[in-house]
Amino acid sequence: MSHSPSAGRDPVTAGAPAPPRLPWDGVLARRLARHGLAGPLRDSGPADCAGVLCGAHAQVMSAAELSLGLRLDGVTRDAVRTALWEERSLVKTFGPRGTVHLLPAAELPLWTGALTALPTGRNALSPGARLTPGQTDAVVAAVADALRDAELTADELTEAVVAAAGPWAGDLVMPAFQGMWPRWRQALHTAAHRGALCFGPNRGRKVTYTSPQRWLPGFRPAAPADSLARVVSRYLHAYGPATPGHFARWTAVPPGWAADLFGTLAASGAVEPVEFCGERAWVTAGDTALPGDPPRGVRLLPYFDAYTVGSHPRARAFPGRAAGRALARGQAGNFPVLLVDGLAAGVWHQRRSGRRIDITVEPLGPLSAAHRRELGEQAERTASVLGGVPRLTTGPVSAGPHA
Template sequence: MPRTPRSRSLRWADVAAWRLRRHHLRGPLTAPEPWQAVKDVSAALCGLHAQVMSSAEQAVAARTRLPDAGAAVREALWERRALVKTWAMRGTLHLLPAHELHLYVAALRDDRRQMGDRLLAQQGLTPGDVAVVLEALPTALGEDRLTREALAERLTAVTHDRTIGEKVRSGWGVLLKPAARRGLLCFGPNDGRNVTFCAPRYRLGADDERAERSTPTDPAQALGAVLRRYLHAYGPASPDDFARWWGTGTPEVRAALSALGDAVTATDIEGHRSWALRDDVADMAPAPTGDGPLVRLLPAFDPYIVGPSRQLVSLLPHPALRSKVSRTAGWISPVLILDGMIGGVWKAQRRVRHTEVEIEAFVPLSSGVRRRIAEEAEGLLAPGDGHGITVRFA
């Protein structure tokens, strides 16, 4: 790991202020076209968490203030093909920039921690099943866009093994995630209520093909390139922070960090040893608050929280509040952000004529801050069709 004679001392307020800028939460990201803004947000955040698509759309809205972020995301994903929906880090669904897909695939290719024998056994599967699917999938999928049922039938025909098709039908995602990590499969537009799958190579444009040729193919080098991007969005961070986000082991991350050499430097954040890109550290100073804290409402599974999840306690006013943000079964609550720190959680319920937003604050809120929260809710959640927003504080 790179060594420096002295660590830069920072406060969590410094880090939070810097991350707000990097996440385009202090000033919205703009682009000539809405779909380009979506692509740029995805690239800046190392992908958008897409287990819940509405959360991905709200994450874009929070950073762009587009009047219809959902439409912009769909255009970027399905029409412009600037994004790819696929299983990536931690085996979870993400919207990745199409021109960077090959980088993530290269970094994920040899990481077997995300699909261990124990997980396979829990689903009644074996490593042999995975090997069969990986070999047969390119032929079975071809250039087509197939539902899971149709893909299972194709795999049965190619392998002459009916049990493979049955396992693809019953073991949702488990046999397909390794193929996604190899770059053999991604999601296509839905067929009615059914998801579809296709081969990424038939969705890539000329620019993406050129990006593929310049992407490192060695998994260790690719992991280092992803780590650099991660630090630029979520740094300073420790090897454990990145390992949790990526879903890998800390030794691999330490090796990648060491390979970055003088491009990174050590920092001390109120006693927490972390690393940042050397060029970023100079900008890590609190932004002036002016007449009050910067208020942002972020959706469930927002990258601002998921990316540095091991640092969650340091962003809260009290450690006991962690369970309100990071809940059971891996659920990450929508959060209220005040100057980059977590000031509460929120939930919204859409009614016939209006949406009710309930704020559970972790800190006292002045009347001025409450007005800003109401304005933020209006900007984030109002669809512009006369549908009203009602905000109440628990």
């Protein structure tokens, strides 16, 4: 499947009948149910849950553990860790947008196939600091060779890549935190997308990387075109209806390229248009049924929870004061979110001391007695997943957004 950036036009079939209109409340209720937020996902484990979400964000590992645990019956962070490091039914790698995710190990061929099909985004580095395509290929080959039978820290992997590719790979040209990273690390997420790298268990406080072959013997990325179509279908199942612009934001690709992609999928009958929140959006073909009940429930979603990151339109999902309080420069995920009836309705923060977990919730509006009872239950559930004892208070949250 080949796509090139265009002017970002919306794929519309000329002369087609008016698409069905999907109401906001019905879509919210469906998203909550599909995300395991209306009730626990049935007959599912951590890997199944990660598949439903199109990956659990793992920039903050404890947040990923909570994201999965709160959607499943009786699952704690220890169960997520067992699935990741012992059973290896989960894999920690770079997913959409080059950000760290937990994905089902069995679906890694699908995801690497799809991610390699995405166009690369704008490179913010100066021209002299960037990798050429040939250098990128050399780095990925060096990474694959170094990790084939090893778990290496970033420093150890740097030594191996420089030895194999040449001194240029180690040039300190990438601004990072309080220092500079070597040139080759621009290709870190590319190596993961091509199936050469995933995360290994931490060595003390140090991150390690290893080969996905050690999780899935015989692994290799699936065919890109078919994989990309399947990932779009999964994305629309979890987050739809969605516009090409929403998908572009979720994958960090040019909007015009996403519009061309949706046009191709519409022409093949894989997706169909609907009217949603006053604009044309898309669902997987035939997926227009909605629950009869309205969206209900109080949830405490952690940093970078997939539901908040993927929720659009932002103005509807983060209404009123939530847009200023629960988003960081329009970006979702940087604050843990209090979710009330499917909408962002506040922020929260947790601080741990031994087994005690102090949970402070800042609602942005009044909570009913029923909502307060549910909030207490959610605090208990959060502490249960994290293996602690909760102490819940409501009031201002002073912690700023996570980077």
